[in-house]
Amino acid sequence: xxxxxxxxxxxxxxxxxxxxxxxxxxxxxxxxxxxxxxxxxxxxxxxxxxxxxxxxxxxxxxxxxxxxxxxxxxxxxxxxxxxxxxxxxxxxxxxxxxxxxxxxxxxxxxxxxxxxxxxxxxxxxxxxxxxxxxxxxxxxxxxxxxxxxxxxxxxxxxxxxxxxxxxxxxxxxxxxxxxxxxxxxxxxxxxxxxxxxxxxxxxxxxxxxxxxxxxxxxxxxxxxxxxxxxxxxxxxxxxxxxxxxxxxxxxxxxxxxxxxxxxxxxxxxxxxxxxxxxxxxxxxxxxxxxxxxxxxxxxxxxxxxxxxxxxxxxxxxxxxxxxxxxxxxxxxxxxxxxxxxxxxxxxxxxxxxxxxxxxxxxxxx
Numbered sequence: 409x410x411x412x413x414x415x416x417x418x419x420x421x422x423x424x425x426x427x428x429x430x431x432x433x434x435x436x437x438x439x440x441x442x443x444x445x446x447x448x449x450x451x452x453x454x455x456x457x458x459x460x461x462x463x464x465x466x467x468x469x470x471x472x473x474x475x476x477x478x479x480x481x482x483x484x485x486x487x488x489x490x491x492x493x494x495x496x497x498x499x500x501x502x503x504x505x506x507x508x509x510x511x512x513x514x515x516x517x518x519x520x521x522x523x524x525x526x527x528x529x530x531x532x533x534x535x536x537x538x539x540x541x542x543x544x545x546x547x548x549x550x551x552x553x554x555x556x557x558x559x560x561x562x563x564x565x566x567x568x569x570x571x572x573x574x575x576x577x578x579x580x581x582x583x584x585x586x587x588x589x590x591x592x593x594x595x596x597x598x599x600x601x602x603x604x605x606x607x608x609x610x611x612x613x614x615x616x617x618x619x620x621x622x623x624x625x626x627x628x629x630x631x632x633x634x635x636x637x638x639x640x641x642x643x644x645x646x647x648x649x650x651x652x653x654x655x656x657x658x659x660x661x662x663x664x665x666x667x668x669x670x671x672x673x674x675x676x677x678x679x680x681x682x683x684x685x686x687x688x689x690x691x692x693x694x695x696x697x698x699x700x701x702x703x704x705x706x707x708x709x710x711x712x713x714x715x716x717x718x719x720x721x722x723x724x725x726x727x728x729x730x731x732x733x734x735x736x737x738x739x740x741x742x743x744x745x746x747x748x749x750x751x752x753x754x755x756x757x758x759x760x761x762x763x764x765x766x767x768x769x770x771x772x773x
Contacts, residue, residue: 412667412702412734415756422732423670423689425747427648427762429754431665432461435647436468438661443635450474450493450624452644455741457766458750459487461647474624474642478505480766482773485513493624494520495581495642497527497547497555507534508773510542519543521581523557528569535574543578544569545624548609550602552586559605563612570617579622580613582606583642588629592659599626599633629657650740651700666740666750668699670717672731679720681727685735686715691742699735 412428414420443449450472453462462473462484472491475481484492498506498520510518522528522544535542546565549556557565562580570577584602589595606623613621626634628643635641645653648666670685690699697709704721711718721727737743744750745767752760765771 409756410702410734412664413756414669414753414758416758417669417732420669420751420758423668423685425744425750425764426667426669426758427458427461427750427752428665428667429752431663432464432647433468435649435662435665436465436470439631439643439646440468440470442632442661443641446470447472448635448638448640450491450640450642451647452476452495452627452642453480453484453766455644455744456647457483457744457764458762459483459765460752460762462489463487465647472640474644475766477766477769478502478509478773479768479771481506481509481518482513482771483766485509485516485518486771489516491517492519493545493581493642494518495583495624496520497522497524498531499527503527503531503534505773507538507540507542510535510540511538512773517543519545519578521545521547521555522569523547523549523555523565525565525568528572528575532572532575539574541574541576543576545579545581545622546577547581547583548606550582550584550606552583554583554585556581556583559609562609563616566613566616577613577617577621579624580606580610582623582625583627584625584630585627588656590656590658592632592657595630595657596633599630603634603637628653628660628662632660645741648740648744650738650743651736652694652738654736664736666737666744667702668735668737668743670733670735672727672729672733673716674729675724675727676718678724679722681719681721681724683717683719683733684715685717685733686713688714689746690717690735690737691739691746693742694738698738700738702734702736704733 452474454476547556623639674682
């Protein structure tokens with residue numbers, strides 16, 4: 409019997425998100441081994457959004473986390489995480505919400521990234537009013553071209569914000585998600601090349617501030633490269649893994665720990681079946697195929713709509729309505745966000761349900 413088979417599957421409605429507890433634990437353990445010093449591990453929770461998964465990381469010794477939303481930050485505070493970095497520049501109401509989190513959860517130290525003087529100034533005003541010190545990380549753009557200031561302009565921003573009240577420059581944030589070469593040596597070389605300029609900036613900032621700073625770097629693709637540096641590594645996808653990274657990054661020591669489970673709802677013709685796995689059940693930002701079925705070799709999704717996925721198969725006579733399909737998403741992160749709960753499997757039995765609590769944009773604050 410395959411590792412992913414659920415023996416009490418008849419009790420489960422589909423489509424659903426299924427998590428395999430022992431595989432999650434194995435992925436966490438492998439991440440800890442990769443960094444060697446657990447103080448250098450700051451997992452990103454945007455992939456899992458589940459308090460129980462984060463608690464598993466804490467049980468393994470993780471004390472620092474990264475997140476992308478205020479809800480994710482609050483989820484971490486609720487479970488008493490010590491150190492939470494919002495890897496998102498808070499603008500508008502988000503700035504006030506972050507400050508409110510700090511007031512409501514004083515046992516958790518919150519921080520955020522910035523790349524703009526105007527945002528830093530506004531945060532300084534908000535935090536000065538509440539009498540709280542906010543740690544900030546200068547966000548660098550090393551080629552992702554999504555957020556951040558160019559490395560060459562990082563020192564100038566430091567000079568502009570270093571004396572703003574209620575802000576403490578904790579360090580810099582470097583996300584290089586554009587580096588995904590399947591060849592681990594090429595991926596590492598590119599990460600090393602980009603980090604050379606970052607290291608020069610680190611030296612300049614530390615000389616200016618007369619103290620060491622913290623560097624938060626990378627994601628799952630460059631995790632092994634940054635694990636060799638004096639930085640905090642922040643992988644996210646590693647905890648569940650997916651088809652995309654499994655085949656793009658075969659060198660990394662992680663295994664599938666999350667599946668989408670669906671059922672055949674119609675046999676269309678001799679080579680076509682339809683499953684209940686529509687846009688609302690699996691991430692749809694990638695081209696087809698967006699999922700690979702472990703127990704249906706040779707199958708290929710060819711059409712996708714709100715509630716349906718049409719699949720080409722070698723021989724549809726091997727399928728009938730109600731048959732279960734176990735699928736690995738190409739991209740697990742936005743797939744998780746489509747579900748309000750996840751079914752947890754232990755020893756081939758669906759045993760419990762975990763709420764995907766940070767799927768919501770707001771929990772309390």
